[in-house]
Amino acid sequence: MSSPAGYSFFESVERSFDKAAVFTDWDPGILEQIKQCNSVYQMRFPIKRENGDIVTIEAYRVQHSHHKTPCKGGIRFSLAVNQDEVMALAALMTYKCAIVNVPFGGAKGGIKINPRGYTPYELEKITRRYTAELIKKNFIGPGTDVPAPDYGTGEREMAWILDTYVAMHPGEIDAAGCVTGKPVTQGGVRGRKEATGLGVFYGLSEVCNMPSVMAKLDLPIGVKGKRVCVQGLGNVGYHTALFFQQAGAIIVGLAEYEGSIWNNDGLDVNKVLTHRTKTGSILDFPGSQNFTKNTEALEMECDILIPAALENVINGENAARIKAKIIGEAANGPLTPEADEILNLKGILVVPDMYLNAGGVTVSYFEWLKNLSHVRYGRLEKRFTENMNHHILGQLEELTGKTVTSLERDFIMHGADEIDLVRSGLEETMITATREIVDIWQKTPAIPDMRTAAYVCAINKVATSYAELGIFP
Incomplete structure (x- = not known):
């Protein structure tokens, strides 16, 4: 996927990396090693559709870094999947895991299909064949590479992956740890579904509770009363909006691919979702103003704007029109580097995706630990x-x-249940990461923005791991 400026998504990640690397003291050779993708697996395989047609499926798995193992990263089903995108997302996973102190290397997978264009039976065949291809090359395993859900996939696909892996590894006691995001009945963990959205909420809440940051933005401390606009009502966007609403924020704008709606007095997220289920669209929700162009709501006045859909939605063309004071990147790569520069000049705080949407991988880590320990969280101490x-x-x-x-x-x-412990661990993770990044930013005034500070944090942690391994004496 190319940005409006003509460079690829992976090149955008590299640009952000290079921008941050100048604020570190690491040898250029170490920095170059961290930037590059360690392994790229591109595959093609045929499947027979229910109507008898045979189609060739294009798929990828990229392992960006082996400084920690296993590698970790989701699998997405989308027609937009290509090698560059998967490489970029794998790199972001490396940095994301480092920032939130999750001991994984970054990875990502993708299958170039529109899942809506295939029957459940066909999707199962594709998923199982993809898993078998990963097994052939040792690109999956509880100690090697652990996939998870991403755009276009969910618990169902993860259960198929697990079953295929178990069938091909009989007797492997830790086999359940080969994939996360599974149904709870198959070794999944409670709280995984809403984890990314909840992590976005925890991260932004901590930012909003920092007096020095809020003073610069001329905003009151806390989440309550903040005017929030969310783009994307998928799993991440919905839960992010819901948690903000429950905390007392006012959801003034919601955007989806069919258009966007606005109400200065606030929108009830669940009622909007019910309306969309009934009508097929969020448009014409009672009491709201319609925007036929789904990006128009992004340009309205609000305190917090949360893009939770696809890449590059805020770019050099529309960044100057953004009026929000804080942008929380719930999606991967929703801003281009040009947008970053424009927004920084406008004094808008961008809370970067590379750690803000780490709730999913954090809770996936908890699930992986649960699978390896073979005991449910809370079982031993609740009573x-x-x-x-x-x-x-x-x-x-x-x-x-x-x-x-x-x-x-x-x-x-009340004794803590599994979901209580998972959410507590996620809150601690996001608060700690936010404070570390802001501390780096504030201690080095030359660092221009929070994204660069987050990259500095990630680079230091990954490079330290390499140094401690003795790879670079």
């Missing part, structure tokens, strides 16, 4: 915690002569 809390509460009530309300009693006595 112990509840019994201990019950005892402590009983002692306090006896000593004080007072009784707490039933609502408070339930809250105090």
Whole structure:
């Protein structure tokens, strides 16, 4: 995929890398090694469709970095898939994992199809054959390369991948760790579906709670009352909008491929989704203003703009018209380098994708650990915690002569379930990463923006791993 300026997505990632590398002290040879993709697997295989036609499928798997293993990255089904895009997304995965301290190298996969154009049976054949091709070249395994869902894929496809891998590796005790994003019944973890959107919310919330950052933007501290516009109502965009709405933000704009809607008094995300299910479109939602061009809502006045769809939606052509004060990149690569420069000059804070949408890989890491440990989170301590809390509460009530309300009693006595622990771990991860990046940014005034600071953070961590391995004495 090329940007409006004529260079590829991977070249855009390299440009951002080079921009940040000058703020590090690493040897140019190490920096060059970090930039390059370690392994690129391009494949073609035939499948027979239900109508008898035989079609050739184009697919990819890229392992960007082996500084940590296994490699980690999603598999997308899209007609836009090409080698350059998969390479770029694999590189971003390396940097993303480094920033949020998830011990994986970056990888990515893609199959060049429109999943809506195939039956479930055909999609299963494609997925299983793709998995078999990965197995042939040792491009999948719990200690080698662990795929996950991405654009156009979900739990169903991950279950097919797992079943194919298990069938070809009988007796491998850790086989469930060969893929993440699985159904809970197949070794998945609770909280994975909403993880990316929740991570976006946690990351932006932490930014909004930083007095120094909010003062520069002339915004009050906190999420409550912030005016938010979200582009894309897929899994990531929907959950991001929902968590902001639940935290007291006002969702003033929503955009999808059929158009966009706006309401200064706020939109109820679930009601908009219900309206879309009934009518096939978000347009004409009661009380809202329609924009027939789906990018028009991006140019309206708001506090936080969250592109959660595809790449390059904000570019050199429309960046000057953006009026938001904060842009949170929930999608991969929604801004071009030209847009970055324009927005930086306008004083707009861009919170970069390379860590902001790391919620998915963070919770995938938790799922992988669960698969390797063979025990559900919370199983060992939930009842112990509840019994201990019950005892402590009983002692306090006896000593004080007072009784707490039933609502408070339930809250105090609650032992953590799997989803509680997963969300707690995700919140800690996103808050820590945000603080690390902002700290680097503030300590080096020459660093122009938060994206460059995030790359500096990633480069330092990856390069340190290489150095500690003794590869570069």
